[in-house]
Amino acid sequence: MFEALLGNGLILKKIIEAIKELVSEVNLEVTSEGLSIQAMDASHVALVVLSLRAEQFEEYRCDRPQTLGVSIGNLAKLMKIAGNDDSITLRAEDDANILTLTFTGKNNERVSEFNLNLLTLDSEHLGIPEQDYSAVMKMSSAEFSRICRELTQITDTLNLAVDKEAAKFAVSGDIGAGSITMRPNDSDKAEEKMFLRATEPVSMAFALRYLNLFNKAASLSDEVTLSMSPEVPIVLQFGFDLGELKYFLAPKIAEEA
Amino acid sequence: MFEALLGNGLILKKIIEAIKELVSEVNLEVTSEGLSIQAMDASHVALVVLSLRAEQFEEYRCDRPQTLGVSIGNLAKLMKIAGNDDSITLRAEDDANILTLTFTGKNNERVSEFNLNLLTLDSEHLGIPEQDYSAVMKMSSAEFSRICRELTQITDTLNLAVDKEAAKFAVSGDIGAGSITMRPNDSDKAEEKMFLRATEPVSMAFALRYLNLFNKAASLSDEVTLSMSPEVPIVLQFGFDLGELKYFLAPKIAEEA
Amino acid sequence: MFEALLGNGLILKKIIEAIKELVSEVNLEVTSEGLSIQAMDASHVALVVLSLRAEQFEEYRCDRPQTLGVSIGNLAKLMKIAGNDDSITLRAEDDANILTLTFTGKNNERVSEFNLNLLTLDSEHLGIPEQDYSAVMKMSSAEFSRICRELTQITDTLNLAVDKEAAKFAVSGDIGAGSITMRPNDSDKAEEKMFLRATEPVSMAFALRYLNLFNKAASLSDEVTLSMSPEVPIVLQFGFDLGELKYFLAPKIAEEA
Numbered sequence A, B, C: 001m002f003e004a005l006l007g008n009g010l011i012l013k014k015i016i017e018a019i020k021e022l023v024s025e026v027n028l029e030v031t032s033e034g035l036s037i038q039a040m041d042a043s044h045v046a047l048v049v050l051s052l053r054a055e056q057f058e059e060y061r062c063d064r065p066q067t068l069g070v071s072i073g074n075l076a077k078l079m080k081i082a083g084n085d086d087s088i089t090l091r092a093e094d095d096a097n098i099l100t101l102t103f104t105g106k107n108n109e110r111v112s113e114f115n116l117n118l119l120t121l122d123s124e125h126l127g128i129p130e131q132d133y134s135a136v137m138k139m140s141s142a143e144f145s146r147i148c149r150e151l152t153q154i155t156d157t158l159n160l161a162v163d164k165e166a167a168k169f170a171v172s173g174d175i176g177a178g179s180i181t182m183r184p185n186d187s188d189k190a191e192e193k194m195f196l197r198a199t200e201p202v203s204m205a206f207a208l209r210y211l212n213l214f215n216k217a218a219s220l221s222d223e224v225t226l227s228m229s230p231e232v233p234i235v236l237q238f239g240f241d242l243g244e245l246k247y248f249l250a251p252k253i254a255e256e257a
Helices: A010-019 A072-081 A141-151 A208-219 B009-019 B072-079 B141-151 B208-219 C010-019 C072-081 C141-151 C208-219
Strands: A002-006 A025-030 A034-040 A046-053 A059-062 A066-071 A087-092 A098-104 A110-117 A135-140 A157-162 A167-173 A176-182 A194-198 A202-207 A223-228 A234-240 A243-249 B002-006 B025-030 B034-040 B046-053 B059-062 B066-071 B087-092 B098-104 B110-117 B135-140 B157-162 B167-173 B176-182 B194-198 B202-207 B223-228 B234-240 B243-249 C002-006 C025-030 C034-040 C046-053 C059-062 C066-071 C087-092 C098-104 C110-117 C135-140 C157-162 C167-173 C176-182 C194-198 C202-207 C223-228 C234-240 C243-249
Touching: A010 A046, A010 A072, A010 A208, A010 A243, A046 A208, A066 A072, A072 A098, A072 A110, A072 B141, A072 B176, A098 B176, A135 A141, A141 A167, A141 A208, A141 A223, A141 C072, A157 A208, A157 A223, A176 C072, A176 C098, A202 A208, A208 A223, A208 A234, A208 A243, B002 B009, B009 B046, B009 B072, B009 B087, B009 B208, B009 B243, B046 B208, B066 B072, B072 B110, B072 C176, B098 C176, B135 B141, B141 B167, B141 B208, B141 B223, B157 B208, B157 B223, B202 B208, B208 B223, B208 B234, B208 B243, C010 C046, C010 C072, C010 C208, C010 C243, C046 C208, C066 C072, C072 C098, C072 C110, C135 C141, C141 C167, C141 C208, C141 C223, C157 C208, C157 C223, C202 C208, C208 C223, C208 C234, C208 C243
Parallel strands: none
Antiparallel strands: A002 A059, A002 A087, A025 A034, A025 A066, A034 A046, A046 A243, A087 A098, A098 A110, A110 B176, A135 A194, A135 A223, A157 A167, A157 A202, A167 A176, A176 C110, A223 A234, A234 A243, B002 B059, B002 B087, B025 B034, B025 B066, B034 B046, B046 B243, B087 B098, B098 B110, B110 C176, B135 B194, B135 B223, B157 B167, B157 B202, B167 B176, B223 B234, B234 B243, C002 C059, C002 C087, C025 C034, C025 C066, C034 C046, C046 C243, C087 C098, C098 C110, C135 C194, C135 C223, C157 C167, C157 C202, C167 C176, C223 C234, C234 C243
């Protein structure tokens, strides 16, 4: 028996919205530690890693670890039925073939219960090695999101170069070329503030299309942390009370860029 | 001569918006009592009944009853020209072939006058018997609207079951099944509040597509009243100062549901 | 060397948005007096005239007059990268083939630099004679915009008749006909206020499609001034601190109207 009650159901709605265009069918791993998802996108370029900690739920019970295969699109449709103020309970019997979602209004005036048919999916759990990154920057998720979105108008590839002085977002397309340079600063305005630490300069190219998909998670966290080392995937991390959502994206190799 | 002046023209704009996707050409019946419309949708599954009371208009004059055939789509286009703060005057000579609309700004700084060509339409006035309904519920129109809209993602048929304890909105589709249960309560929050009276349990199935069309009227009234009896059409009633807008929808028979 | 710094970059973003659907490739004329554009739309019915005064820029330098051919669509894409609070610098070397745009955040925390490839375009500078107009009206740009937009639902031609008493916006289409009459007044409400001066009555027909395109400039100025004389193009003028944007539109001849 797995059962988890989340008082602030809105966060779960936002999480599902943040991954539904990237992955379609995923295994939800539930253990006594918490709930997690690890899934690659269809083209195996991006990896989504979600971790929600058991102790952050209002109630959490998991008698034994289970793998629940769900269609994220269908889960998103059911989640939309929950009101933004509703609490959400997830429940599955052992060896279940349905996941039961219960949405409860603040004053119990409205209780919704839906059963989502579960799927049997291949498991492809990857060991992701802990790693010290050469460069780590933290900035406003809304601002990073805006930058990526606007640069997409010029080209499909972002060249991201970070050293200890600044981060440089460069693009080059038919209409012209250019870059946005951001320097670390401690501004009072959240959208300007930026933290940067680099032990060596790093410069890599990424597909803007994926970054734009990752940026749906800006609704979950005001800040995004980007971690980079040469020739390994960049990590975008969005943290929130309940846990964190991380996206890994392999760099484009030079010939592609 | 028919002439009616409405100080709050916005309400007339909203009424036309609330019916224009359901009915295309309708007869506007004007009498000394007021103005009314009764029209079935093209597939003869839903009936729209609008009644506006003469005494609620700032000025109202109707020398003799008239039937004015109008294209709701064209009327909506003209209505959009009226500012939200404008007063609206409707005017038709006896045996008119045009309906004249006058939109007047609060300080007479702008006066618009448009003539809408009238149509000759078959009349299909139905006698709707007054009826005591087995179950009547009243709830937030915005919340009912949201529920119907989100459930549409799962399937096209809503099973609505009401008894004296609760109202249950159930759906079943490929992706799963479930229901929303609402209990009568006297919450301070308008979107939670719900009134329910049932002399016998009633359970029927309805096409969500139509309910979604009816819910355009949520802009007219904060509350919607649903009246049900076994095997007769459900009634959704939206009341407002000027009168009321009612929608009748035949239940789906079991084989269809 | 041409270099111009504008503290309020947002206004430049709005200007480009206001003309980009009307003209695609234009010559930017820069002189010590300021920056100007004069361009006809593809069908040679409308003329756009932009004038920005050198002294209204925070910094302005133009060593010798230059003609910079730009794709407005591409310039718009680059402009979107600028934050709404950014300052914008335009820079071109003498005989340049690129225009450099620099966007700087309020606290220098973000600096973006983009090079736009310049084009060699035919020049078609028209002498526009100064003219005394028979009728001049000034009104809310938002209200004029709304009127044109809603009337477009009825037909594609606006008949604009102005005398010293009133301005009349008349349309006639399949669904009916009518007009909006506005009288000069000194209302406190900006959207109602209207100024009118006419030495002789003027009545002409215009394509609503163009007026709707011009009205994108309503974001630049709360007021629009319309100047009309019989059989010459109407002028819509939007003024702002930095300069002005004018649109000329030839009247439709009677057979067309």
